[in-house]
Amino acid sequence: MRQIASLFVICLQLSFGSAHAAERTHEYMLNNGLKVIVQEDHRAPVAVVQVWYRVGSSSEYDGITGVSHALEHMMFKGTEKIPPGQFSEIVSARGGDENAFTSTDYTAYFQTWSADNVALSFELEADRMRNLLLAEPEFKNEIRVVLEERRLRTDDNPRALLGETARSVAYQTSPYRQPVIGWAADLQNMRIEDLREWYKRWYAPDNATVVVVGDVSPEQVLALAKKHFGPIARQSIAGPKSRPEVLQQGTKTVTVTSDKTRVPQLYMAYKVPVLNDALASDSEIKEWEIYALDVLAGTLDGGPSARLPRELVREAKLAANVSADYSSTSRLATLFSFAAAPSGANTLEDLQRAIVNQIEKLQKEPPTAAELDRIKTQVVADRIYQRDSMFYQGLIIGTLESVGLDWRLNDKYVQNIKAVTPEQVRLVAAKYLLPERLTVAKLLPGAGE
């Protein structure tokens, strides 16, 4: 993330897709393996160009954690044609809004500006796809910036530190155990050679997707893509080696104490599958299970009418706030997680019991038809609301493509959610939200508070 405002965690829970996207969306594949997806949106004379690379912290391994994100920073630091510092000046001088973001599964760059700047976006992005300088002086400075970013986001933020610790405990072998920003020691020890190697390995047309949403003509975008990206050679990239998470065999617990903490915080996370797991050819996991997990998350925390805010915050007054989170669109199996802060004299143990009670209730008794109807109504409405943001429409397409899914899944989302039955929600709660899949993490005030 170059700037604070960019997106650290991208949550597509219950809300991806846009109505009739297929009619407005065009997909092309260049000879060098670059996929170009164009979605027309002619409301305003602007366009967003996003370039997505299939590389993120889950491609990394011990010793080089954070290299994908550090490289993202360096992508603004000059090529043979564009000297350091010029990239952002060029974009800014034409009214552009630009940034980049890194996740577990991808690194993405974007410019939003007048639609007639798509050619310039392509020219600049094609240039930095293969011609980055990665000069030592710029790196020495930028890695200090990244360390400050880590201090700001994580080290000095008790709740973020709790999440980072919890993920590193919950996952034993999955690369999702590593923080996107990297461990501090790895950042301190990082060398420019690490970035050069990483860049050479992953930044290539056949490991990228270009997404354009806006007031553009798909044919013209294709012609521009061929002109600017076409000459770049395919690199025949092999994806990261597979190291799936080992079977967890019992609840894990971890405690973080911090002298900055005033309010304790509970984090609970169950290992669950994602769409990729269900769509794998030999999978025993059914696709409906994934959509049922989405609906389960909605039943628990799909707005103020859902069970957790109603029961734990308003009725029992156990929690000051509580949330459930599940995203089915990551590359690897993920966590179905809960976060809560206790209210009054209640303890984290009280909260944990209450959340487990809510889960057990759903394992015995399916949700009501009214609850499911609400979730389905919200999904339908969200699909229309999201047409108000070109950036978000691009984000959905880019995310799906970057984690190995097809953007067309998007169009089937409403129908897949609508097909979920109350009993299927009960079944996935009973199958996945089990003690042997659970990690419990607690944030407690340090001594002297």
Next chain:
Amino acid sequence: MKNYLSTILIYLVLHIPFAAQATPEIQHWVTSNGARVYFVEAPEIPILDVRFVFDAGSSRDGTKPGLAQLTSSLLREGAGEFDVNLFNDRVADTGAMFSTGALRDMSWISLRSLSDDKYLIPALALMQAALSKPRFDTAAFDRRKANTLIGIKQEKQSPSAIASKAFYTAVYGAHPYATPMSGTEGSVAALTREDVVAFYRRFYVAKNATVAIVGSVSREQAERIANQLSNDIVSGEVAPPLPGVALLQDAATQHVEFPSIQSHVVMGQPGIKRGDPDYFSLLVGNHILGGGGLVSILFDEIREKRGLSYSVNSRFIPMAELGPFTASLQTDSSQVDEAISVLRDEINKFVASGPTSKDLDAAKQNLIGGFPLRIASNSKILEYLAMIGFYRLPHDYLQTFSDHVAAVSVDGVRAAFKRRLLPDKMILVVVGRTDPEDG
């Protein structure tokens, strides 16, 4: 490289004249009981956004800090015939999204709904009830109050929240803008349900309301909607003007001890009002100094050249009275003195010398070229309507935005900064460890 860059410059010259686009036409009227309505018809997507903005921010808290935010949060906790659970269920049944909030100048309640009557009619009924018949049930009041107290405790674990509170207190002294928006543990503990009801009755009135509507409805429908939503609200009286903000007499530095690795730095002083004649000179000038995202003097000097901070920026926050000018950064406490000295030097230099004409042109190109992005979605247009209405800015604000930016000159920026910023009277707040080596 040379060829490449000159191509870009040619693009620029050719490009600017075409940046102009159809700006949304703002329709304005006043409801029979005095609510001022601002409407833009946007037929492309079948949705509707409605926002009621009241002059009922925390600057109206008086002796009860936290009251405005608590009142605002209770608007969606049950209204009319709907208790809180029924209210939330009905909202979910319509697929609508409600939100409420309060800052120093204003509080608001917003609805986003599908514009299909099947969803819109029940959603509007809920908003009507929330606006005119909030129940303020004791249980909801007690719970929200307790949770506000927990929120205040959570703010005490955030160095940036601590810095912001200390900054406003130091800059605004006895002025209502000094009030911490969420209140203090003492002030919130003392709030009663009667305080909330009295605040609501005084300030949530039609004459104190601005209504912004954007969506796929006709003018006629928008008028009906505005009437329906405001008719049950008491006409009431507009809130009295806030007192003026006194300029600082002296510079001051405040250190707040906190066990963080980084020190959070905020520097600033009272700045400008909405509608201020210096607004565009300061907007363009500050864009160059520290407002331009990834391109600004502060970003370049502090982050790009020295690697001292991830985030660094300066802002003018125009408000009903003089809102603050702030410059802020965060850095490892061992190097905070260096960072503060660069920050101070660059601000002083900019105030003394103003921008170069090259920087000025680049900033104007960004603001003018980027104007279409500012109005590229219904939600962005809604924000503008609420701002234009609330602060009574000219209705052609959007139409004339680019002309105003284009008219800004190097001398104008220099003069405006000299007039409006007093570098020798800055408040400096630093939150962190005094002696990081002891950490």
